[in-house]
Amino acid sequence: MPNTLTIDERMERWEKQYKEAHACNCPHCGYDLTTESEDMVNIVTYWGEDGRVEEHCNHCGKDFWVEEHVDRTWTTFKTEDEEEDDGF
């Protein structure tokens, strides 16, 4: 089956998938907890090792379980001093 999607359509689809994968939606009303940092306090752990935690939806008032998955990435840079050393 040929892929007839334009680049814009592919980007739109990718963006939708990314947002869905990185959202934390209340299973009752669909409210996305990641839009409020104070909602995230209880559900962000160091490595996602805490298992399920109970969360309260500030939008609809119902309780539900959240299981966090952590995929941490880093970017490293040389210090300014070392970059100067490279020039010599």
Ligand SMILES: [Zn+2]
């Ligand atoms: Zn809710």
